[in-house]
Amino acid sequence: MQAIFKREFKSYFNTMTGPVFTAVLIAFTGIFFVAYNMVQGYPYFSASLSSATVVLLILVPVLTMRSFAEDRKLKTDQLLLTSPVTVNQIVFGKYLSMLAVLAIPCIFMIAGPLLIKAYGGTALASDLLAIVEFFLLGAAYISIGMFISSLTENQVIAAVGTIAVLLLLQLSDSMSSILPSSSFGSYVCFFVLILLAALLVYYLTKNVFLSCGVGVAGIAALTIIYLLKKSSFSGLIGSVISSLSLVSRFQTITQQSFDLSTIIYFLSIIALFVFLTVESIQKRRWS
């Protein structure tokens, strides 16, 4: 794992990806810092960070697109997968190397809260926590991007797919308002989601029985719950979708309120997508 981590990290700085990622993220955070904290005199660094999350949407795909797609394209995955290392080690090595790249601008960001503190700010602890959460948000984005990169051997598709998914997550908060709020509307939406999930299971396992089982069981459970507790369905889909939003959760910290569930949510997203990446690499062996 160490070998893969070292190689990947070095390779980000052998190419332009690492420097560009670091420079752009620092530059934009700096601009927001100047605009909000220095010009407008707002005493919380977390406000600048909250705006910088938009930059992550574009930068993370740049970082993650090549992680697995390039290996597959250039056949270097043959070296990794035939060496005496496990797939877990390969995925962790690559993931940690991307986190290390993300950590560099995050370390630079500490200068922001320190400057505010020097001019009499009082929120140093919560600002530093905000940087940690910003890092975790980026880590969650990276895990999603890495998973998408492991699905394809085309870097462009990986990048565009990641941007699309991250954008959907970003917008999910505002999109929830256009979703139907009636309980039947929610039921239909969940119905469609379960069908999509069954299709995904089929795509991943190519097992007709398993995917049909997932679909039928899901729909049956959904219908029973719907018939028993119709009222709880009203507006449910909207709140579920908006709760998926990573950014809206991030916003809660910037309002100076610490929320452990946010950190747990980010960590579980990371765990889920790292796991899915491992599975998608394992599955490739069988296809």
Add this chain to the structure above:
Amino acid sequence: MIEVTNLTKKYGDSMAVDNLSFTVDKGQIYGFLGPNGAGKSTTMNIITGYTAATEGTVLINGHDILKEPLEARKCIGYLPEIPPLYQDMTVGEYLDFAAELKGISKDKRNDSVDDVENLLKIKPMNDRLIKNLSKGYRQRVGFAMALLGFPEIIILDEPTVGLDPQQMTEIRDLIKELGKNHTVILSSHILSEVSLVCDHIMIISGGKLVASDSTENLMEMMQPETVLTVTAVAGKREVENILEGIDGVEAESVEETSDGNTCAKIRYSSGDDLRKQIASAFTSAGCAVIEMSTEKASLEEVFLELTSDDEKTAADIVAENDRDSELSDAVDSMLKKSGYDDVPKEESETYGPGDSEAEALSDFADQLAAGIDNNEKNAMFEDVPEKNDGRPENESDSRQTHESAENSDSSSKEGN
């Protein structure tokens, strides 16, 4: 060492590998031979654990490649068809990375990288970026990677592709050397290479094992007879009389050629060599023998016979193929004579059957032949009668040329 049982791999509906079973013993060089798309690379990918088989098992030193992957993979060094090189690393960095990946401890890492670099003669390239290397060097870096730590089993997928003739010989010698202490499996569609290097040949066609035997047995099995062609300055009757006087000789055909000589074809089993008796019989009868040549079933014919469904097409391909390799051999030897070292990939690769570059190659050979002076040309085709002018007119002529080209090839190799 390696036990492969009932290996089957399906890609959708097509069978890439079909119920393949074999065992590989320690300390031998095995050759996978087969046309493109026969399933050689797929089989190798399965043995090394890169892909999983649909059915069947692979045991490496008793470890199942899927159930105990780490133990099994530790015993294997694998050079895939396309060397898995990171373009943005230098050769030294890459080998160091691969060594660490293979779990070679830190204090031994530098030594083992040095060892393989010296063995493959890539030490001078240590600090060069891999993306700036030529195809031949990349192949050698990939080879070096496979040899790191000298695992017990070395699996090489088309190891000499992209090398110039000089390097090819070096790599073949290296593989032979490795075969003394390691088990080597290599795949190739270059037939002459497999027969030169390997102790044991497995011919794969359509995902099935069609033949598996030691190289000698396979050659033996397929060439029970030798055809000897004798051309003498004599009449047809005279030649017939001479031949009848020799024991165990039966002329297959005796024909007068256009310039008044007589050409006889004699068939006998490969075990006995009758050339001496025939030559002395002609001499004592006072006839000058101006040409004598033997034809043996080459491995290419064995190969084509086994891998082809339609015999007629096979024969056609043999003729075409002979012409093909004759040309490429001739090109090789020409290049060696002119001290030309770095052969472009296309030329050095055109050994196998069904290569589409045959035409381009023949043009290239023509240009080269035109470019070199007559002395060299004569030296090259010294066994070929004037009338042929180094160009094959029919199948048997083409074989003779092939042999002579090969002779000059090997002699020039010794010269180097």
